[in-house]
Amino acid sequence: xxxxxxxxxxxxxxxxxxxxxxxxxxxxxxxxxxxxxxxxxxxxxxxxxxxxxxxxxxxxxxxxxxxxxxxxxxxxxxxxxxxxxxxxxxxxxxxxxxxxxxxxxxxxxxxxxxxxxxxxxxxxxxxxxxxxxxxxxxxxxxxxxxxxxxxxxxxxxxxxxxxxxxxxxxxxxxxxxxxxxxxxxxxxxxxxxxxxxxxxxxxxxxxxxxxxxxxxxxxxxxxxxxxxxxxxxxxxxxxxxxxxxxxxxxxxxxxxxxxxxxxxxxxxxxxxxxxxxxxxxxxxxxxxxxxxxxxxxxxxxxxxxxxxxxxxxxxxxxxxxxxxxxxxxx
Amino acid sequence: xxxxxxxxxxxxxxxxxxxxxxxxxxxxxxxxxxxxxxxxxxxxxxxxxxxxxxxxxxxxxxxxxxxxxxxxxxxxxxxxxxxxxxxxxxxxxxxxxxxxxxxxxxxxxxxxxxxxxxxxxxxxxxxxxxxxxxxxxxxxxxxxxxxxxxxxxxxxxxxxxxxxxxxxxxxxxxxxxxxxxxxxxxxxxxxxxxxxxxxxxxxxxxxxxxxxxxxxxxxxxxxxxxxxxxxxxxxxxxxxxxxxxxxxxxxxxxxxxxxxxxxxxxxxxxxxxxxxxxxxxxxxxxxxxxxxxxxxxxxxxxxxxxxxxxxxxxxxxxxxxxxxxxxxxxxxxxxxxxxxxxx
Amino acid sequence: xxxxxxxxxxxxxxxxxxxxxxxxxxxxxxxxxxxxxxxxxxxxxxxxxxxxxxxxxxxxxxxxxxxxxxxxxxxxxxxxxxxxxxxxxxxxxxxxxxxxxxxxxxxxxxxxxxxxxxxxxxxxxxxxxxxxxxxxxxxxxxxxxxxxxxxxxxxxxxxxxxxxxxxxxxxxxxxxxxxxxxxxxxxxxxxxxxxxxxxxxxxxxxxxxxxxxxxxxxxxxxxxxxxxxxxxxxxxxxxxxxxxxxxxxxxxxxxxxxxxxxxxxxxxxxxxxxxxxxxxxxxxxxxxxxxxxxxxxxxxxxxxx
Numbered sequence: 021x022x023x024x025x026x027x028x029x030x031x032x033x034x035x036x037x038x039x040x041x042x043x044x045x046x047x048x049x050x051x052x053x054x055x056x057x058x059x060x061x062x063x064x065x066x067x068x069x070x071x072x073x074x075x076x077x078x079x080x081x082x083x084x085x086x087x088x089x090x091x092x093x094x095x096x097x098x099x100x101x102x103x104x105x106x107x108x109x110x111x112x113x114x115x116x117x118x119x120x121x122x123x124x125x126x127x128x129x130x131x132x133x134x135x136x137x138x139x140x141x142x143x144x145x146x147x148x149x150x151x152x153x154x155x156x157x158x159x160x161x162x163x164x165x166x167x168x169x170x171x172x173x174x175x176x177x178x179x180x181x182x183x184x185x186x187x188x189x190x191x192x193x194x195x196x197x198x199x200x201x202x203x204x205x206x207x208x209x210x211x212x213x214x215x216x217x218x219x220x221x222x223x224x225x226x227x228x229x230x231x232x233x234x235x236x237x238x239x240x241x242x243x244x245x246x247x248x249x250x251x252x253x254x255x256x257x258x259x260x261x262x263x264x265x266x267x268x269x270x271x272x273x274x275x276x277x278x279x280x281x282x283x284x285x286x287x288x289x290x291x292x293x294x295x296x297x298x299x300x301x302x303x304x305x306x307x308x309x310x311x312x313x314x315x316x317x318x319x320x321x322x323x324x325x326x327x328x329x330x331x332x333x334x335x336x337x338x339x340x341x342x343x344x345x346x347x348x349x350x
Numbered sequence: 351x352x353x354x355x356x357x358x359x360x361x362x363x364x365x366x367x368x369x370x371x372x373x374x375x376x377x378x379x380x381x382x383x384x385x386x387x388x389x390x391x392x393x394x395x396x397x398x399x400x401x402x403x404x405x406x407x408x409x410x411x412x413x414x415x416x417x418x419x420x421x422x423x424x425x426x427x428x429x430x431x432x433x434x435x436x437x438x439x440x441x442x443x444x445x446x447x448x449x450x451x452x453x454x455x456x457x458x459x460x461x462x463x464x465x466x467x468x469x470x471x472x473x474x475x476x477x478x479x480x481x482x483x484x485x486x487x488x489x490x491x492x493x494x495x496x497x498x499x500x501x502x503x504x505x506x507x508x509x510x511x512x513x514x515x516x517x518x519x520x521x522x523x524x525x526x527x528x529x530x531x532x533x534x535x536x537x538x539x540x541x542x543x544x545x546x547x548x549x550x551x552x553x554x555x556x557x558x559x560x561x562x563x564x565x566x567x568x569x570x571x572x573x574x575x576x577x578x579x580x581x582x583x584x585x586x587x588x589x590x591x592x593x594x595x596x597x598x599x600x601x602x603x604x605x606x607x608x609x610x611x612x613x614x615x616x617x618x619x620x621x622x623x624x625x626x627x628x629x630x631x632x633x634x635x636x637x638x639x640x641x642x643x644x645x646x647x648x649x650x651x652x653x654x655x656x657x658x659x660x661x662x663x664x665x666x667x668x669x670x671x672x673x674x675x676x677x678x679x680x681x682x683x684x685x686x687x688x689x690x691x692x693x
Numbered sequence: 694x695x696x697x698x699x700x701x702x703x704x705x706x707x708x709x710x711x712x713x714x715x716x717x718x719x720x721x722x723x724x725x726x727x728x729x730x731x732x733x734x735x736x737x738x739x740x741x742x743x744x745x746x747x748x749x750x751x752x753x754x755x756x757x758x759x760x761x762x763x764x765x766x767x768x769x770x771x772x773x774x775x776x777x778x779x780x781x782x783x784x785x786x787x788x789x790x791x792x793x794x795x796x797x798x799x800x801x802x803x804x805x806x807x808x809x810x811x812x813x814x815x816x817x818x819x820x821x822x823x824x825x826x827x828x829x830x831x832x833x834x835x836x837x838x839x840x841x842x843x844x845x846x847x848x849x850x851x852x853x854x855x856x857x858x859x860x861x862x863x864x865x866x867x868x869x870x871x872x873x874x875x876x877x878x879x880x881x882x883x884x885x886x887x888x889x890x891x892x893x894x895x896x897x898x899x900x901x902x903x904x905x906x907x908x909x910x911x912x913x914x915x916x917x918x919x920x921x922x923x924x925x926x927x928x929x930x931x932x933x934x935x936x937x938x939x940x941x942x943x944x945x946x947x948x949x950x951x952x953x954x955x956x957x958x959x960x961x962x963x964x965x966x967x968x969x970x971x972x973x974x975x976x977x978x979x980x981x982x983x984x985x986x987x988x989x990x991x992x993x994x995x996x997x998x
Contacts, residue, residue: 041831172976177972263483326839346473347473
């Protein structure tokens with residue numbers, strides 16, 4: 021038990037370290053921007069008549085750091101801020117805290133990706149099992165081929181196609197924005213149905229893109245398990261087929277477990293295209309917009325959050341797995 | 351008059367049949383391969399008398415394991431049983447029963463012990479849980495009693511029963527796993543136990559102790575045992591009857607002591623000559639000439655051992671030899687029985 | 694003992710010389726085994742030819758025809774035209790070069806980085822392994838697409854070589870890990886020990902003994918890597934984060950959706966659909982061909998039953 025806790029603490033610690041390293045990298049990355057925009061802004065403010073102190077403060081608010089400070093000091097301030105969950109202030113949103121903006125955007129991404137992930141996982145795994153068991157029959161082949169093809173189509177292509185099909189060709193679904201802007205948000209019927217109808221295409225796009233992967237992985241896993249000695253042994257010992265199917269299922273889904281939890285981590289960064297095409301105000305869209313407006317604090321904040329999610333998912337996956345697979349215990 | 355005599359012969363016949371735990375006739379198993387259909391087991395008849403230990407010996411690929419699987423109707427694809435009947439305890443042909451009935455027989459009437467190297471247990475479930483699964487599959491009413499019995503067997507096999515039942519497969523050593531496999535085959539009180547190369551992957555010491563345990567248990571419970579191996583030493587040690595397998599057929603069978611002391615089939619003779627003796631010149635051990643049968647051998651009209659036989663003649667190519675009795679129950683399938691090498 | 698009567702005409706028995714199925718022969722057989730794979734192969738060849746020879750078929754500045762903006766599909770414009778009246782077909786054909794070149798370079802970089810680092814880490818275990826794996830884990834953790842997007846602000850990697858390089862830098866992680874684990878298991882094998890016993894230099898062992906055994910994995914990954922790179926670069930252009938360099942399919946998509954409003958106006962549709970179709974076709978080709986590559990490198994899959 022003690023070992024376990026030590027490992028957990030060490031992992032969290034190295035996770036935090038990694039986040040800080042990445043934060044530092046983005047910090048210095050910004051400094052590499054061609055044509056130092058920060059100094060340019062500072063100089064412009066001076067020329068507009070501000071005093072150096074005022075200009076300094078203004079720039080600090082906008083970019084999160086003072087251009088004339090030695091880089092070391094800037095860096096320390098930045099890191100210090102991070103540890104207090106202060107991601108700085110956004111430029112394009114006129115000084116609103118980055119963390120605030122990010123936290124507003126995150127739920128949109130979460131709804132989208134989480135729904136899509138679960139849907140694609142459930143359907144994909146089921147289809148994978150069927151395609152493995154019936155792999156010599158037409159059913160199995162059709163499932164496998166369709167899974168491969170869907171898997172091969174990139175997200176944005178899928179998104180564009182679906183958008184075109186269902187919003188232009190057969191306009192049954194609305195295009196763009198998370199909900200109809202004329203409706204008042206709240207816990208009312210029209211709002212919720214609008215939410216849902218606007219979410220259908222993005223979620224379906226995400227689900228269809230990931231479905232193939234689950235199918236193929238599960239199929240290969242089931243085939244591997246079917247060839248295992250203990251399955252034959254169980255049949256020879258006269259176990260019931262239902263029991264044997266249970267054995268197969270649990271053994272086959274084990275490797276997919278890690279993939280699933282890792283996918284949850286990749287949720288935040290995984291929907292950049294979809295949010296772009298369907299104009300969904302999630303983290304991916306935020307990242308893109310911040311790049312457009314050269315809003316560096318916002319950009320690093322969004323990027324950082326995406327990375328933190330992945331790191332956290334990695335750590336959680338590692339630890340959960342030890343509980344799930346008896347072969348990897350202590 | 352004749353009525354009583356027919357009744358007598360009938361009951362004598364029945365007695366004879368009931369003395370057989372397994373009576374298999376005309377077993378044919380075929381493997382479908384890219385190069386054609388290979389007969390893995392060809393027209394084999396085999397009897398396992400109750401309470402006997404029969405050793406089945408042959409090279410890798412001779413079909414001996416396939417035969418055992420066929421008796422349980424557990425041949426894996428691409429193999430298929432194309433004909434045969436297996437009478438269990440003188441009653442039913444188990445190959446004709448419904449799959450549900452066959453499933454019940456497996457495990458309860460016939461136990462099976464795998465090769466030591468194979469992982470015959472579910473890696474994700476504890477041993478104890480798997481015993482319960484087994485009990486539930488065979489409608490055992492008192493599961494607690496089953497566990498108790500399993501524990502007794504494990505202790506008998508020299509293991510720490512409580513620890514083993516709570517363990518996962520990967521927490522046990524190879525020898526321990528082998529003994530757990532033996533326990534699984536006996537826990538439902540099967541009277542017939544098949545062992546397929548069960549000591550092949552074990553070191554010599556474990557092998558000796560496993561064999562000892564098998565001998566003891568057999569005596570205690572009057573088990574009928576069929577032991578498949580390619581190790582003639584193990585077979586000689588354990589079995590009372592021996593079946594020599596070559597290319598899917600039985601070429602010689604009989605009492606172990608007799609067959610090994612005076613082998614009649616050239617293959618058997620070759621096998622024995624190939625064993626180096628502990629006393630004597632190691633060069634006196636002579637390996638068998640030629641190589642194992644492949645898909646082309648099976649297309650031959652004549653004796654399948656022809657290519658490697660030191661006493662063959664042209665007439666051996668015409669047809670396959672049948673098993674014939676030489677004396678008492680010592681049978682050989684060879685046209686040239688009685689002839690010497692280089693005759 | 695043959696009497697003159699029974700001596701039939703003797704055919705000299707010349708057995709077919711068994712030179713072992715050469716890899717390329719076996720590969721060709723794998724491809725031709727199923728029609729689907731032949732189709733896939735043909736598609737890939739078609740696009741490769743497009744990439745190599747396409748730009749030569751047209752003058753370097755494609756003809757603009759202001760009278761034929763968003764022209765419908767016709768014999769003259771088999772795929773319609775764009776906002777300037779240039780034939781979409783011409784755009785696709787000339788755009789193929791960038792797409793495939795950048796993807797090929799990207800896959801090449803990925804495989805080279807990944808394999809070399811994986812081999813070193815897996816063979817020379819110890820501190821080199823730890824360091825390399827730390828770096829690899831680091832790169833694996835950072836989600837690659839957001840990273841690419843962020844990097845795009847710092848560096849303009851529109852040039853195919855730069856694009857390939859950046860793609861390679863961000864995606865070698867998976868490859869390195871896999872090669873490392875393969876190397877780890879291979880180095881314990883008999884033939885490696887034998888080579889070590891013979892005193893062969895580690896360099897030799899790595900590249901002449903271990904590498905060929907890992908090559909099957911590399912071959913498969915090369916193809917999937919190309920696919921991944923195509924999507925990444927097209928995606929980047931589509932999002933508009935990489936400036937317009939030369940015409941390529943991603944740029945077309947970007948223009949179609951964001952400038953031409955192809956989603957709402959049916960006229961501009963061919964402009965949107967052409968690159969989509971090209972992408973899908975190429976994907977299809979690779980997916981179908983992948984089946985053959987899998988079998989080429991994994992003889993166990995050659996089931997005739």
